[in-house]
Amino acid sequence: MSAGSNQRSEDQFLCSICLDVFTDPVTTPCGHNFCKNCITQHWEDKVLYECPLCKDSFFARPQLNINTLLREMVDQFRRERQQEASSSSSEQQAAKPGEVPCDVCTGTKLKALKSCLECLTSYCQTHLEPHRTASGLKRHQLMEPVENLEDRMCRKHDKPLELFCRTDQTCVCMLCSVLDHKTHELVSLREESEGKKAELGKTEAEIQLMIQKRRLKIQELKESMKISKDAADRETAGGVQVFTPLMESVQRDLHQLIEEIQDEQKTTEKQAEDFIKDLEQEISELMKRSSEVEQLSRSADHLHLLQSFSTLKAAPPTKDWTEVRVRPPSYEGFVERAVEQLEEKIRKEMKKMIEAELKKVQQYAVDVTLDPDTANPELILSDDGKQVYCGDERKNLPKKPERFSHCANVSGHQSFSSGRFYFEVQVKGKTDWDLGVARESINRKGEITLSPQNGFWSIWLRNGNEYEALAGPSVRLHLQSGPEKVGVFVDYEEGLVFFYDVDAAVLIFSFTGCCFTEKLYPFFSPCPNYGGKNSAPLSICPVSQTV
The missing domain is CATH 1.20.5 (Single alpha-helices involved in coiled-coils or other helix-helix interfaces)
Structure with missing residues (x-):
């Protein structure tokens, strides 16, 4: 069939509305064919129905049924066209990016079907034919198409690389296995x-x-x-x-x-x-x-x-205006009083906030006891591990790596490496004390400097009224009244250590932005008793809701 005949044949199956091959073809009373959906949409919202080709009009909308014979002819036409396209594509498929092209083709490079290790050439279907028919070429080793065939040949002997030398961890040819690697462990590439x-x-x-x-x-x-x-x-x-x-x-x-x-x-x-x-x-x-x-x-x-x-x-009676003055009012103190009232409100709101915060952190209360294995020999611990004070004599205790040898310190027995925890310590009646948390690897021998750099997050009291946060450098704390009970809260993941005056519901100090990577232990020091002036103990208290 000629090209012109093919074109005429295809035109017979084209809808004059969408200009594409018919889909569900229907025939109008005037004998013309259209896609069912095309003619239906064409007639929508029309009062007079007419044929798009011959303009014949119909006062009533025609009842359209699918032309089954024409539909079968259209389906057959579609199948033939697809087969022709598929056949043409398989016969003349040009190499795409990433595919191996035929080394023999001139002009458009077709996709290679095989590569020859003897010829070091890749062939398309047409140029591969001699390797399938000629007796001399049939013996050549063919493989799936690859690029850079020369990389698959031994550079020394110009033979295909067929073996692997495990001794030298390299690919070799048959001659290499006999000449250069005969004593080595050789296996097939597979x-x-x-x-x-x-x-x-x-x-x-x-x-x-x-x-x-x-x-x-x-x-x-x-x-x-x-x-x-x-x-x-x-x-x-x-x-x-x-x-x-x-x-x-x-x-x-x-x-x-x-x-x-x-x-x-x-x-x-x-x-x-x-x-x-x-x-x-x-x-x-x-x-x-x-x-x-x-x-x-x-x-x-x-x-x-x-x-x-x-x-x-005589002049009419008048008033003596000599001493009459209008003195501008003094507004001094107006703003100051307003600011003082505002400050008082803020203090009350702050107190409410701290009370709510303290109530919240008290939910993380843990049972802390003192670890006698860490206690300095001068310290005296209660039997229940809840109280500690400094004695007058140094006891002869076993030397242990975890024991504080010089400073009057003791650690809690419990350690914490995640989450949040809270405990309270009574400091009433003392003139000196240290309190906080410490990491596991702190120095416990000789003189100790309390600071976060050295693994301590703590506050202390000295001389009965000097409070400091040992933040390295120390921060002087100005407290309205000395706390009798101190609450310590730690959020391990967030890197927070807060100290509270429990009874007054006041935040004493907060360490923020800490980076905890080790176990943390509660840390205590009742400090020397100074001839009885500081003999009161530090006491770990049970936690109860303050508000």
């Missing part, structure tokens, strides 16, 4: 490849395990992010709840302050306006008297002048 595949399988399994671990880590980090966001949202809501009424109170106080100042100013203005009104009234009366005196002095009626003289001679 055998070695299978072994390497097994190793790659292990590597792949390890990689998949690493991928899985990292996916789990991603999930863990996402969960941490969610927890962090939830905590941030809660804190934000709490902050809004606290600060909104505080800001409203500030606005009210500011409005009240402005009103008080304005009231004072209005009172002063009213007083001045009243004085001015009286003065203007007196001026008016004086001006009237002045006019009367002036007229009388020009009068030619001597009798009238003498009769009026005694009345007009």
Whole structure:
């Protein structure tokens, strides 16, 4: 069939509306064919139905049925066209990027079907034919098409690399195995490849395990992010709840302050306006008297002048304005009092916040006991491990690496390497003490400097009233009153250590941004008793809700 005949044949199966091969062809009463969906959409919203080709009109919308004969012819046409396209594609398939091209083709390089290790050439189906028919070429070793065939040949003997030398861990040809590697352990490429595949399988399994671990880590980090966001949202809501009424109170106080100042100013203005009104009234009366005196002095009626003289001679009664003053009001102290009231409100709100925070951290209370194996020989511990004070004599105790040898220190028996924990210690009656947490690897021998750099997060009291946070350098703490019971809270993951005055519900000091990588132990020092002045013990107390 000629090309023109093919074109005419294809035109017979094209819908004149969509210009594509028919889909579900239907025939109108005038004999023309269209896709069912095309003619249906063409007639939508029309009052007069007409054929798109011949313009024949129909007053009633025709009932259209699928032309089964034409549909079968269209389906046959589609199948033939697909077969022709498939046959043409398989016969003339050009090499795509990444595919091995035929080395013989000129012009368009077709896709290679095989590579010859003898010829070091890759062939398409057409140029491969001699290797399948010629007796001399049939003996050549063919393989799946590959690039850089010269890399598969021994550079020394120009022979295919067919063996693997396990001794030298290299691929060799047959001549190499006889001449250069005859005493070495040789195996086929297939055998070695299978072994390497097994190793790659292990590597792949390890990689998949690493991928899985990292996916789990991603999930863990996402969960941490969610927890962090939830905590941030809660804190934000709490902050809004606290600060909104505080800001409203500030606005009210500011409005009240402005009103008080304005009231004072209005009172002063009213007083001045009243004085001015009286003065203007007196001026008016004086001006009237002045006019009367002036007229009388020009009068030619001597009798009238003498009769009026005694009345007009004296000035009308007026007020002595010499000492009258309008003193501007003093606003000194207005702002100071307002600020003091605001500070008092803030202190009350802060106290409420600390009370709520302390109540929350007390939920993480743990049972802490003192570890006698860490106690300095001068210390005396109670039988239940809850109290410690410094004695007058140094006991002869076994030397242990965990024991504090020089300073009057002792650690808690319990350690913590995650989560949150809280404990309370009574310090009532003492003039000196140290309290906090310490990491496991701290120095326990000789002189010890308490600081985070040395593994201690602690505060202390000296001389009965000198409180310091040993933050390296130390921070002087100005407390309104000395605490009798100190609460210690630690959040391991967040790197926080907080100290509270439990009874007053006051935050004493906070270490933030700490990086904990070891076990943490509660840390105590009752300090020397100084002849009985500091003989009261440090006592670990049971935790009860303070508010």
